[in-house]
Amino acid sequence: MDTAEALDRIFLFDTLDNAQRRMVAECVTVCTPEKGSHLYFEGDAAHAFYAVLEGQFKVYRVTPGGDEFIVHIQQEGDVIAEAAMFDVKTYPASCIAMTDGSVLRIDSRSFVALLLAEPLLSLRILHAYSRRLRSFVSALEDLSRRDVKARLANYLLRNAEDSAGILFCPVPFSKRELATLLGTIPETLSRTLREFKSHGVIEERRNGFLLPDAHALRAYCSE
Amino acid sequence: MDTAEALDRIFLFDTLDNAQRRMVAECVTVCTPEKGSHLYFEGDAAHAFYAVLEGQFKVYRVTPGGDEFIVHIQQEGDVIAEAAMFDVKTYPASCIAMTDGSVLRIDSRSFVALLLAEPLLSLRILHAYSRRLRSFVSALEDLSRRDVKARLANYLLRNAEDSAGILFCPVPFSKRELATLLGTIPETLSRTLREFKSHGVIEERRNGFLLPDAHALRAYCSE
């Protein structure tokens, strides 16, 4: 994938004019990390941030107790570690490629210079931030007020795609990771999935779940 | 309080030069809401955002079940609803004055125009966002991985002020609200406080807690 095509795929850049794109192109490179390789480790000096072109990337921290905490799983179009460029010098988490993939690597210093020259670009970044912030607020609300059934139901509905009237929620990663994303553990997730399946509200498929009874799922959400 | 003095108190504006301050002053007004009055309600058209000069303000949502969920409690220097100006037309939560107070009201449209004219200001806002974002990530980690004891200990230490070697954590609001902030309920908070008091790691005072044994508290954090 060349740089121009890559910029088209990232919402931060996809409406820039040609002059702006040339400027952005100056401070980005396309990388193709292999599955299992790290974009960066927690504590590394933060000279760059990333935008996902292909594949899944896991942003995580290791707790003092040695457990993994998944901050988020980023997919095509998502921006990773954009926080790092503004107010810190090191990454607050680590990021690993869960699959082979490709990313746009954006040099922080050059990019900040670009922002100063292109205020519209700043507004776009602000926009991105505010969406991310909002999603954290609802995740927080979710975790503190709802049980695992509600969190799972919510996740399935939120990530579902509608094709020909059939809802399908892709889960392109392991159940262990889904459990961590939901703030629970594989055992509890497994039991909750079983309950949903036995009531016929979901059906398991390769890499995801069919949601034949969205109405019932919504009921779980607001319980 | 006049506008010039008010701008000095808000970190978004406190390093602006005179010309910039005059521009900002154009789109802000100082308001003095009384205890119990709302800055805005969830769903209102979002024409402005706010910065706290004095008092406490509670940003909250009402869940479908009718419970209150506190998104955060904002105090002097904090910025409220800055997300609203970029990508949405309505406030995603409500905000009420918990005490008499004063705020800077900033008109969104004029401010966005200002951002386009003053790229440095955009960078400051970005900075603010990234800090806020980071605090949400740790709150999330907290909620999903730690028990109430750890969350309370963490909260106390994080918000403590050191005066003459004595740590004091101010809690200028009710225990009910503290409980909600910690993602629990008053009963559980009360029991946890009792446990901490009985072990001598905290002492209750008017509007807060003394932390005579910070070391013990830190042990609770990482348990």
Added chain:
DNA sequence: CGACGGAATTGACTTTCGTCAAGGCGCGGG
């Protein structure tokens, strides 16, 4: 001063969820 009302506390009970341990399933390598 005494009564009321909201906040906080306490106790008994229940539910949810995590822990521990065992076993099944699928897949790749020898």
Added chain:
DNA sequence: CCCGCGCCTTGACGAAAGTCAATTCCGTCG
């Protein structure tokens, strides 16, 4: 083809924390 290794599932159990209900504390107002 069989073995081993992860991943996932299942069951039994216990701990944490929420619910419900009763009581105490405390500030306010008549």
